[in-house]
Amino acid sequence: MNTVVDVHKLHKSYAGQRVVDDLSLSIKRGECYGLLGPNGAGKTTTLRLLLGLTDPDGGTVRLLDHAVPGHAREARLKLGVVPQIDNLDPDFTVAENLLVYGRYFGMSDAAINARIPMLLEFSNLTAKRDAMVPTLSGGMKRRLSLARALVNDPDIIFLDEPTTGLDPQARHLIWQRLRELTSQGKTLLLTTHFMEEAERLCHRLAILDHGRMIAEDTPHELIKHNIEPQVVEVFGDEVETWAQNYAAQFSQRFEVSGETAFCYVSDAQPLVAHLQAHAGLRYLHRPANLEDVFIKLTGREMRD
């Protein structure tokens, strides 16, 4: 049983609006798979369908060889979930949250208590064992959510935007822990709109837009196949005039967004040389990244 998540032609509509549209994907054991997409792309709905919390209008889901939603309960026994919005118990301490949550999986108090020290250490919360949840920082709450998702020693962990709202230090700690989990053979499915997070953590990822999968590959291959390798960002007051006159001449493709012109090129040298001679404009030359792919595929307009 190497494929642990198998989704085939999944459909879901709300009020005539297709939220998940013909989605198929499969995830292997030990893989970290990312679902990327702008707000409203269908990421959270996909997770709800996979958990069996919402019924699909069509298509099939198999989790750990259990058909979902019919046997979602059995599948959830070996599943951990880090939700997008923290739903820790505010009336409880850190350790009580783990104890009470473990009981939902039918675990004995002895079995849970035996795991708590390890879970606290993993989430850097050993010193906070008896702290009440409302006294924790945002980063600590996310780590406790992660520890809670591991209480039943799951095979698969779903993480819905696990680092949204965290400062860089807290984010890096979460990333480090997630890498440890994949190296232990856990399968991770995470949604995010941090491209850096997806690029660093995910073995493979899918970009969703309007409920459809518009690209799926390793981060490296996605960048290689979808976009020019070099990006020069040009900014300054005169950037609009400059872009009208010169951008097309020096780049394969360019976009002006606000006071920045994004120039996508295979060879940046002629453009950089030109810009060095052009006082009043500043520029940043960098390799193309996942965010460039994402913006190219999903567009620049706001989705909220």
Added chain:
Amino acid sequence: MKQHFLTLPKFSMRFLPIWRRHLLVWWKVAIPSILGHLADPLIYMLGLGYGLGTLIPEMGGTSYLLFLAAGTLCYSTMNSATFEALYSGFSRMHHQRTWDAILNTPITLDDIVLSEILWAATKSLMSGLAVLLVIWILGMSHTLLSLWTIPLALLIGLCFSALGLIMTALAPSYDFFMYYFTLIITPMMMLSGVFFPVDQLPSALQSVSAVLPLTHAIDLARPLLNGNIPQHILLHLAVLVAYTLAGFYLSLVLFRNRLSK
């Protein structure tokens, strides 16, 4: 609404860890909670009972104090279950997202709704025990038959938590519950014989009273506290059980619909 939202609930022991969660939360506020359960009926019974009791020496064949005690026992248990199912239930479902957290585990919505009803009924049981304790301490009732009001308090709790959860399933926000109190709970208190006998009401209102669950609860509690075996026991129990089952089923269907979105 989808067909399978209407399927009958499947019961399992999985409600127990959720019930234990609620108990652990309660345990942290146990002292003020117990004091509240004791103080409210004490204040009502002493205030109204002694105040009105001097003006009304007897009502329904007993002292006004004991008449009021039976009403107080029933509406206190009703209120405990109602507040728990409405405000605390809504908080767990909506505000704190406790249900969302639980639904990610092998527990189903059927288990959650069952645990909500059983927990709210547990609160009713505590409230009923507190009122009974006050009744005993004040020496109002000496009969062993009064012990039957303990399982009765549990049944009243089940009934009103099931009915209250219908409102919780429909509520967009906490403010919505004011309708339930203003339109249902408060009129029911006036129509069910808490403060005065139902036969004082105009006959049209008496027929309304006859279908209210609180009326049937009081018709059981009052004779029990007086040391008499109630009449029409099976009828009263059947009404309370019917409200419980109907409320549980309807609230479950509404929750399934609400939470599948």
